[in-house]
Amino acid sequence: MGLYRRGPTWWMNFTYNGRQVRQSTETDDKKLAEKIHHKVMTEVAEGKWFDRPLGERKTFGQMMEKYMAEHSLPNKTPKSHLRDKSLSAHLLRYFESLRLSQLSPKLVSRYKVSRRQEGAKPKTINNELALMNHALNLCVRDWEWLRMNPIDKVSKEKVNNQIDRWLRPDEETRLLASSSQWLAEIIVFAMSTGLRQSEILDLKWEQIDLSRKTLYIAEQKNKDKDVLPLNAKATGVLKARSSVRQLRGGHVFLNQNGGRINARNLIRAFRNACNKAEVKRFRFHDLRHTFATRLVQAGVDLYTVQKLGRWKSISMVERYAHHCPESLRPGVEALDKIITNLSQSPQKAEKKGSRKTRKPLSLLNCGGKI
Known part of the structure; x- marks a missing residue:
């Protein structure tokens, strides 16, 4: 004691x-x-x-403050930490003053209804609840604030994960024709590498080895470090950029003042180009979807697509990768070959059988004449 x-x-x-x-x-x-x-x-x-657990005297606001300071900030990338802050802002607006012992599935269900009424999408609501659930799990496992997670069994919102938008060849031609040179280079580079918007804008020459045709990605969404191969189109874009910029230091894609391109300016220019080219319902991130879809349609296996796109699992790749009818045609044509082979098999067997019976008949006839 x-x-x-x-x-x-x-x-x-x-x-x-x-x-x-x-x-x-x-x-x-x-x-x-x-x-x-x-x-x-x-x-x-x-x-x-x-x-009683300590959490019975703790408020939701105290839990999120501890989570952001002791888990999110030291363990996540700066962008992921900012995302956590944005998600937690909606949660705090609804739960901040509540004690953890007051949390219940019923309250969370009301929260989901409230967020839907505000226009939040199902995936956004799920991301908010995932953050809340993770913090509560830490309360149970690491901080000893609670004995159990009170919202562990709350159902998630139904989300349509299937991505059905990628750039068709005719749309690509119109989009590139409607884009300024700097934007066209970024579009081609995005479709050739599958890099995310932030990765393209943050890209520096020190990450590129033109002699080996490789690209080094250090800080990314999945926190891994990767060396990626570059195809001819991506290499062509980089060589064009290197001719107007020194290879030492600095960003690859620059604005008019020689600095990093602002993300909002990129999106604004991209939307204007899409409108001019009459390419509808297409986001900049859909260029990454186009990258994956074209690889699958070309017959590249999903494991290779996963590694090139740096997705965590094959299931994530399946959301992005699609087949066009022509890429599926060999599959149904295989049935025609099978049916043809089956129909020809009895005919071949009959011919073989008829050949076997001819020989003894001819011998019999010959024997009759003798």
């Missing part, structure tokens, strides 16, 4: 109903920890203390 330190924080160790209890005082001040310990011991002696 008594106090002990775990890191900078003082913890209590005492016996309750014959069972040893360890609980944090949530302070690094020894004098304050002693007062908390004395209060708990008094409640235990008077029968007023109950073994």
Whole structure:
């Protein structure tokens, strides 16, 4: 029984109903920890203390503050951390003042209805709930704030993951003709590499080896480091860019002032080009879908597509990759070959059988004449 330190924080160790209890005082001040310990011991002696998790006294806002500071910021990329902050803003608006013990599937269901009424898409709502669920799991496993996740069994929103938009050859011709030179180079490069918008805009010459025709990606969505091969079109774009820019340092794709292209300016120019080319319902990210779709339609196996596009799983590749009717035609034509072969098999067997019976008949005839 008594106090002990775990890191900078003082913890209590005492016996309750014959069972040893360890609980944090949530302070690094020894004098304050002693007062908390004395209060708990008094409640235990008077029968007023109950073994309740710390989370029953914590609010949702305190949980998200701890999650952002101790998990999201140190463990995720800056962009993913900013995304977490954006997602948590919607959650805090609804749950911030609630104690964790008050959370329930019913409240979360109301939250989903509220977000749908605000116009949030199912995937956005699922991302928000996934963040909330992860924080609550940390409360159970790592922080010992809760014994169980109160929303663990809440159902997700139904999302249509199938991507049905990629650039057709005729649309590509019109889009490139409607784009300025700098935008056309980025479009061709995106379709040839499958790089994301941010990866293209952040691309620097130090990541490129033109002699080996390779591209090095260090910081990316899946936190891996990859060296990717470059095809002829991508290499052609880079050689064109290198002729007007020194190979040492700096971004590959530049604005008029020689700096990094702003993402909003890129999207604005891209939308204008799509409108001019009459390419409808097409986003810049769909260039990445086009990259995957064309690889699959060319007969490239899904594992290779996954590695080239740097997706985490084959199932993610299946969402992006599609077949056009012509790429599926060899599959149905295989049936024609099978049917033809089956129909020819009896005829061949009959011919073979007739040949076997001719020989003894001819011998019999010959024998008759003799």
